[in-house]
Each structure stands twice: as structure tokens, then as C-alpha cells.
Amino acid sequence: xxxxxxxxxxxxxxxxxxxxxxxxxxxxxxxxxxxxxxxxxxxxxxxxxxxxxxxxxxxxxxxxxxxxxxxxxxxxxxxxxxxxxxxxxxxxxxxxxxxxxxxxxxxxxxxxxxxxxxxxxxxxxxxxx
Numbered sequence: 001x002x003x004x005x006x007x008x009x010x011x012x013x014x015x016x017x018x019x020x021x022x023x024x025x026x027x028x029x030x031x032x033x034x035x036x037x038x039x040x041x042x043x044x045x046x047x048x049x050x051x052x053x054x055x056x057x058x059x060x061x062x063x064x065x066x067x068x069x070x071x072x073x074x075x076x077x078x079x080x081x082x083x084x085x086x087x088x089x090x091x092x093x094x095x096x097x098x099x100x101x102x103x104x105x106x107x108x109x110x111x112x113x114x115x116x117x118x119x120x121x122x123x124x125x126x127x128x129x
Contacts, residue, residue, distance in 0.1 A: 012061050017088045018079045018100070020072045022115065026060040027090055029121075054120040057095060063105075064112040072113060076103045089127065097122035 012023035036049040063072050079086070080100040087096045102118040 013091060015059065015088055015090055017059075017098075017117070017119075018075050018086060020063055020065075020075055022059060022061055022063050022117070023112075024059045024061040024090070026058070028058045029055055030058075031055045054099075054122055055124070056101065057098070057119045057121050059090075059115075059117045059119070061115060062112040063115055066111075069113065070105075070107070072115065073105050076100055076105070076117070085122075092127060094125045094127050095119070095121045095123075096125060 012025050013027070015022045015024050032053050034049075034051040034053060035047055036051075037045045038048050040046050065071050080103065083099055085097045085099055087094060088098065089095070098119045098121045100117070101120045104116045106114040108114060
């Protein structure tokens, strides 16, 4: 190897979430913290509280179900409505205590559905070697 970076395109990563097999082309994580501040008598700022929020994971890709093609819509809506938690694995990490925060499913006339799924994730754990 001559030290040049070679970026190869990989296949979509299969992931099982809420009993649905999703083929993920994209996985992104964002994390935020709420920091409460108050003005001090001297005109400065004082931090009064720091509260971590759940991480947000956004998965984008495709799903396919030949017998009941629109089933993912009903399943994801059910998980969103009842706030049931679940775990899933993605490329060597376990995402734990996840909740469906938002989703979009698009039927573009192909034999699969495009999706975007936003999850609130409480914990990540490395399960790789």
C-alpha cells in the first residue's frame, strides 16, 4: 500500500429495528446538553443546571416487504405512539433504550420504500472486538 486513502463504496448495512429489516445507507448521531444560565448581580453569567439529553440517531435507507409493503408505516407509528423502548445493533455498537422520535417513509413506485428514521437513544455500548 502506498499510503493513499482509498474510499470504497460499501453495501447498505442491514439493521433490524422494531421487527423490520432496514437497509441503512446512512447513520448519523448527534448529542446535545441543556445548559441553564442566569445573569449574576455583577453582570456575568452563572451556569445553574446542566442536563444531558438523549442522543439522536438518524438512519436513512430502504426497506422491503413483498407481502405487506406498507407494514413498516404501521409498525413505526405504533412504536412512536406508545414510546416503547428497544435495542438495536449497528456496525459494532449496541444502541440501547431507543424510542422512535420521528420517521418518514416514501413509496416512489419502486419495489422498496425509502425511509428516514430518527431515534432517541439513551446509551451506546461497543460490542466489537
